[in-house]
Amino acid sequence: MIREALVVSAILFSIGVLGVLTRRNALILFMCVELMLNAVNLSFIALSRLHGVTGQVFVLFVMTVAAAEAAVGLAIVISVFRHYRTLDLSRIRLLRG
Amino acid sequence: MSISPAASQLVWLVPVLPFAGFVANGLLSLVPAWRGPLTETVSSRRRALVSAIAVGVLLGSLALTLWLTQAVSGVDSVVTASLGEWIAAGGFHVDWMLRVDRLSVLMMLVITGVGSLIHVYSIGYMADDAGFARYFAYLNLFVGFMLMLVMGANLPVLFIGWEGVGLASYLLIGFWFGDRANAVAGKKAFVVNRIGDFGIMMAMFILFANLGTLDFAEIAREHNSLGAPPATLICLFLFLGCAGKSAQLPLYVWLPDAMAGPTPVSALIHAATMVTAGIYLIVRNAVLFSSAPAACLVIVLIGALTALWGATVGLKQWDIKKVLAYSTVSQLGYMFIAVGAGAYTAGMFHLVSHAFFKALLFLGAGAVIHSMHHALHEAAQTDDAQDLRNMGGLIRTMPATGVLMWIATLAIAGVPPLAGFFSKDAILSAVAERAISSPLAEASLGPIPGRIVLWFAYGAAVLTAFLTAVYMTRLMRYAFHGNYRAGPVAEDAMRDSPWILRGPLIVLGSLTLVGGWLQLPEVIPIGRTGLLDAWLAPVSASASALLAGSGHLAHSTEYLLIGVAVAVALAGILTAFLLLKPGSLVRKAEAPADTGIGLVLANDYYVDAAIERGVVGPMVAGARKVLWRGLDLGLINGVLVQGSGQLLRVLAGLASRLQGGSAGGYAWAIALGAVVLVGMFTLRGAQ
Numbered sequence: 001m002i003r004e005a006l007v008v009s010a011i012l013f014s015i016g017v018l019g020v021l022t023r024r025n026a027l028i029l030f031m032c033v034e035l036m037l038n039a040v041n042l043s044f045i046a047l048s049r050l051h052g053v054t055g056q057v058f059v060l061f062v063m064t065v066a067a068a069e070a071a072v073g074l075a076i077v078i079s080v081f082r083h084y085r086t087l088d089l090s091r092i093r094l095l096r097g
Numbered sequence: 098m099s100i101s102p103a104a105s106q107l108v109w110l111v112p113v114l115p116f117a118g119f120v121a122n123g124l125l126s127l128v129p130a131w132r133g134p135l136t137e138t139v140s141s142r143r144r145a146l147v148s149a150i151a152v153g154v155l156l157g158s159l160a161l162t163l164w165l166t167q168a169v170s171g172v173d174s175v176v177t178a179s180l181g182e183w184i185a186a187g188g189f190h191v192d193w194m195l196r197v198d199r200l201s202v203l204m205m206l207v208i209t210g211v212g213s214l215i216h217v218y219s220i221g222y223m224a225d226d227a228g229f230a231r232y233f234a235y236l237n238l239f240v241g242f243m244l245m246l247v248m249g250a251n252l253p254v255l256f257i258g259w260e261g262v263g264l265a266s267y268l269l270i271g272f273w274f275g276d277r278a279n280a281v282a283g284k285k286a287f288v289v290n291r292i293g294d295f296g297i298m299m300a301m302f303i304l305f306a307n308l309g310t311l312d313f314a315e316i317a318r319e320h321n322s323l324g325a326p327p328a329t330l331i332c333l334f335l336f337l338g339c340a341g342k343s344a345q346l347p348l349y350v351w352l353p354d355a356m357a358g359p360t361p362v363s364a365l366i367h368a369a370t371m372v373t374a375g376i377y378l379i380v381r382n383a384v385l386f387s388s389a390p391a392a393c394l395v396i397v398l399i400g401a402l403t404a405l406w407g408a409t410v411g412l413k414q415w416d417i418k419k420v421l422a423y424s425t426v427s428q429l430g431y432m433f434i435a436v437g438a439g440a441y442t443a444g445m446f447h448l449v450s451h452a453f454f455k456a457l458l459f460l461g462a463g464a465v466i467h468s469m470h471h472a473l474h475e476a477a478q479t480d481d482a483q484d485l486r487n488m489g490g491l492i493r494t495m496p497a498t499g500v501l502m503w504i505a506t507l508a509i510a511g512v513p514p515l516a517g518f519f520s521k522d523a524i525l526s527a528v529a530e531r532a533i534s535s536p537l538a539e540a541s542l543g544p545i546p547g548r549i550v551l552w553f554a555y556g557a558a559v560l561t562a563f564l565t566a567v568y569m570t571r572l573m574r575y576a577f578h579g580n581y582r583a584g585p586v587a588e589d590a591m592r593d594s595p596w597i598l599r600g601p602l603i604v605l606g607s608l609t610l611v612g613g614w615l616q617l618p619e620v621i622p623i624g625r626t627g628l629l630d631a632w633l634a635p636v637s638a639s640a641s642a643l644l645a646g647s648g649h650l651a652h653s654t655e656y657l658l659i660g661v662a663v664a665v666a667l668a669g670i671l672t673a674f675l676l677l678k679p680g681s682l683v684r685k686a687e688a689p690a691d692t693g694i695g696l697v698l699a700n701d702y703y704v705d706a707a708i709e710r711g712v713v714g715p716m717v718a719g720a721r722k723v724l725w726r727g728l729d730l731g732l733i734n735g736v737l738v739q740g741s742g743q744l745l746r747v748l749a750g751l752a753s754r755l756q757g758g759s760a761g762g763y764a765w766a767i768a769l770g771a772v773v774l775v776g777m778f779t780l781r782g783a784q
Contacts (some may be wrong), residue, residue: 020764029760093758 005046012039026077026087030070037066104168105178108195111161111205112248115241118154119234122147126230144229148220151233155216155240159209166202173635174198177250184253188309196250196313200636203445204247204377207452208370212240214601215365218460221597222361222467232272232359239265243370247377252301252311255378259297259342262371263290269366270358282357289351293341300334303327317384325389332385332392336399339375345433346403349426350704356418360463363418368425368459369452376429376448379436380633383640386436390540393437393644394550397528398542400433401557406702408564412571413691413698416483417462420572423701424509425455427561431524434554439537439644440527441637442616442630447524449629450516450612454505457605461502464594464602465491465576469583476587484685485575492577494591497599499577501606506573508609510566511666514623516612518663521562523616526650526658528555533654535646559665566669571677579679620655 012035019032041059048055081087125147168176180193197205216236223232242261249255263286271283301311307327308319320328339345344352355367366372379386379396386393407427414420428451435444468491469482480487492499508517531537532551540547581588593599616629630638650658682688691699700706 017768021761021768024761089760092760095756095758 002046002049006043009039009043009046012036012042024088024090026080026089026092029089030073030077033073034066034070037062104165104176104197107161108165108176108178108197108248109180111158111165111209112195112241112244114154114157114161115237115244118150118237119241121150122230122234122237125150126228126234144220144224147230147233148216151237152213152216152220154237155209155213158205158240158244159213162202162205162209165197166206169197169199169202189305191251191253191311194250194254194312195248197248198636199632200377200380200445201247203449203632204373205244207449208240208243208247211369211452211456211605212243212365214604215361215369215456215460218364218463218598218601219359219361221595222463223359226359228272232269235265235268235272236362236365239269239366239371243374246374250313252297252304252313255381256294256297256301259338259374260294262366262374263287263294263342266355266366266371269362270355272358272362276357279357282351282354286351286355289348290341293338293348296334296337296341300331300338303331303334307331313381316382320385320388323388328385329389329392332382332389333395335378335382335386336375336392336396339378339433340399343372343375343429343433344403344426345375345399345430346406347704349403349407350701350708352426353419353422353701356416356422360418360459360466363422364456364459364463367422368455372425372429373432373448373452376432376436376444379433380441380445380637383436383439383441383637387439387640387643390537390547390644391542393439393537394540394542394545394547396433396437397554398437398550400430400435400437401554402430403427404430404434404561405557405564406430408561408568410698410701411568412564413695414568415485415685415699416481417465417485417488417572417576418459418483420485420568421455421458421462424458424565424568427565428455428509431521431558431561434528434558435524438528438531438551438554439535439641440524440531441641442633443520443523443527445633446616446629447520449615450508450520450609453605453608453612454508454515454517457505457602457609458502458509460598460602460605461498461505464495464498464598467598468495468591468594471592472587472590473583475590476584478584478587480583480587481685485572486682486685486688487583488576488581489579489679489682490577490581490588491591495577495593498594498602499573501602502577503573504606504609506569509569510670511562511662512670513663514613516609516615518666519613519616519618522659522662523618525555525558525562525662526618526655527645528558529654529658530650531645533650535644537644559661562662563665563669563672566666567673570670570673574673574677574679575682579682582682582684584684618655618659620652620659 016032016034016036016039019035020029023029023032041062044055044059044062077087080092084092086092125143165176168174176197178195180195182190183193184191216233219232219236223229226232239262242258242265244258246255246258246262249258267283267287270286271280274280274283304316305311307323308316310316310319323331337348341348352367352372356363358367386396404427407423407425407430411420411423411427414423428447432444432447432451435441435447465488466482469488473480473482473487504515508515511518511521513519528551532548532555538546538548538551542550581591614624614628617624617626619626690696697703
């Protein structure tokens with residue numbers, strides 16, 4: 001069982017990474033980050049079978065942080081959209097050296 | 098070597114007293130109420146205090162010197178005193194060591210004796226000057242350093258005095274610094290002397306590297322372990338220093354300009370004492386010099402050339418002080434001929450007698466300038482108070498000064514029985530004696546045999562004696578005889594100088610009259626002969642013998658030499674009387690310009706212009722084009738300062754490319770980094 005769960009987790013994480021790297025829309029990027037977090041959550045749960053409940057406790061933490069992150073991130077995304085009228089990250093590059 | 102304990106405990110006071118006077122008068126000159134505007138004269142009460150301090154410390158030093166003279170009068174008596182350690186660096190030790198022997202005490206007597214007279218004279222000469230206290234502070238400072246120079250027991254202490262007198266000389270030449278020319282003259286003296294100081298320092302380095310000591314007594318003891326090349330090199334470097342301080346070719350150029358200072362300063366520093374420091378240095382190291390005959394021949398040659406040079410230029414100078422300045426250059430050349438030829442006693446003898454008569458001449462000239470200045474001022478004329486063409490007939494208003502200056506003139510011309518006759522004759526006969534037969538004549542200077550150099554020096558000295566008689570008689574006739582040329586109004590305003598100016602003149606005149614008895618030659622036994630020879634024997638006799646050999650001149654030859662010297666002097670005076678026409682002179686403002694050879698001589702062979710073109714010009718151009726534009730602006734400012742900034746800008750520009758601002762780029766970077774890190778850890782875990 002653990003094996004399958006870890007494989008699913010790895011696939012989910014890779015999809016997330018790929019999404020972050022290739023997509024330009026900030027909202028989708030955001031969802032991909034959530035996907036990666038949840039892939040990690042899945043592997044925490046799976047491995048808690050072997051190493052005790054610490055992993056499950058960590059999942060609760062991750063979900064809390066993810067919720068907070070979602071709140072802050074979405075607020076940023078909204079204000080970015082209001083300012084630029086777009087969420088295309090390749091056009092938002094004010095902070096360049 | 099016996100050491101007198103009481104003397105060695107008090108010997109430090111000799112130089113310290115004038116330094117104390119310097120501090121006291123220096124502080125007084127800084128008190129605001131005493132300074133006043135530059136045009137204001139100092140009140141008589143303040144003047145009295147300043148002069149009491151200045152003259153008092155000098156008289157104190159003079160008294161101590163007289164007492165020390167008695168303390169070192171025993172054969173081989175030397176008073177030494179260490180005032181503490183100065184430098185202790187590994188094997189190199191230098192103490193603040195003073196050493197009084199018969200040679201230094203002779204110098205100290207001249208410095209404090211003539212110095213006291215000139216201090217007294219200055220009270221009158223500088224009475225109207227706003228910088229009265231400052232003047233005496235500098236004068237005391239000079240005497241302090243000069244005493245240190247002659248009392249130092251090792252080269253570094255001597256060098257401190259050497260530099261100190263240079264400083265005092267600089268300060269006093271530029272005493273009236275409000276006039277730019279005076280300040281420039283002071284600077285010139287200082288800079289030219291630096292060249293000489295380089296020589297002294299090189300000599301010290303080589304001496305230390307070879308002997309490990311700079312103490313005079315130890316150098317004299319151990320100089321035999323030096324090879325001939327280092328000894329010659331050391332002597333030549335020392336002589337370079339002497340040439341700077343004692344105004345020899347080619348470093349004499351500062352001395353004529355040094356006449357910008359007050360006249361008593363010219364008398365004390367630039368005639369009687371400081372410029373003779375070079376002679377003293379050579380006699381002090383007589384043993385070292387006598388072991389390097391080639392260097393001695395160089396000294397003889399340079400001395401002879403300088404004597405001739407100064408005498409010829411002196412022929413056509415119009416400024417009364419310039420005549421005396423070139424005369425000093427020429428007489429110093431005489432002294433170097435003597436010490437170069439190993440006739441150390443003769444050199445010191447001429448130093449002492451020259452101090453008497455040249456100080457007398459300068460102080461007399463000062464009295465003349467003082468009176469001329471007042472007369473021209475009263476007549477509201479702007480004529481030059483120092484120009485011979487504006488004078489004439491002064492013997493009528495200043496008879497005492499005129500007579501005393503005639504005595505000094507006859508002395509410097511070499512008329513018996515004045516001091517200058519004996520000292521000059523001592524040099525001439527010593528050079529002739531060595532030219533006829535001596536180890537020095539057998540030595541050679543490169544391809545030139547010593548005999549030729551010595552005969553050349555003898556010829557130059559005789560010719561110089563003739564020229565000296567001519568230019569001095571010219572000075573006296575133009576200044577003191579004939580008609581007064583600066584106009585009747587000024588003539589009516591001419592007054593004799595006050596007694597305080599005449600008093601020191603009378604003392605110096607007496608010394609000029611009897612100074613010859615210091616060292617009477619054996620062939621003229623009108624008193625005890627060879628006193629100075631006996632006095633200096635412990636210091637220089639053995640060194641002298643090394644160069645002179647033991648041969649003595651036959652009496653007939655000596656009489657012949659004396660006859661030649663006297664005949665030449667009288668011929669010079671006669672020539673001046675026959676050839677010069679004071680009646681045809683007109684005052685400076687209306688005088689025609691010099692022409693032909695006279696113009697060349699009046700401009701000192703255009704040496705200053707040549708130095709300006711050949712040395713100063715290229716140096717300034719080099720400093721401007723290479724050092725300033727090239728090195729400073731180009732390399733340091735352009736490449737190093739601006740360049741390092743530019744380099745950082747370029748590097749930062751490259752680095753800032755990393756911050757492209759696109760979130761995607763960052764994400765890729767992070768992802769790749771993560772892959773690399775994870776990969777590395779995985780691979781390491783697999784091992």
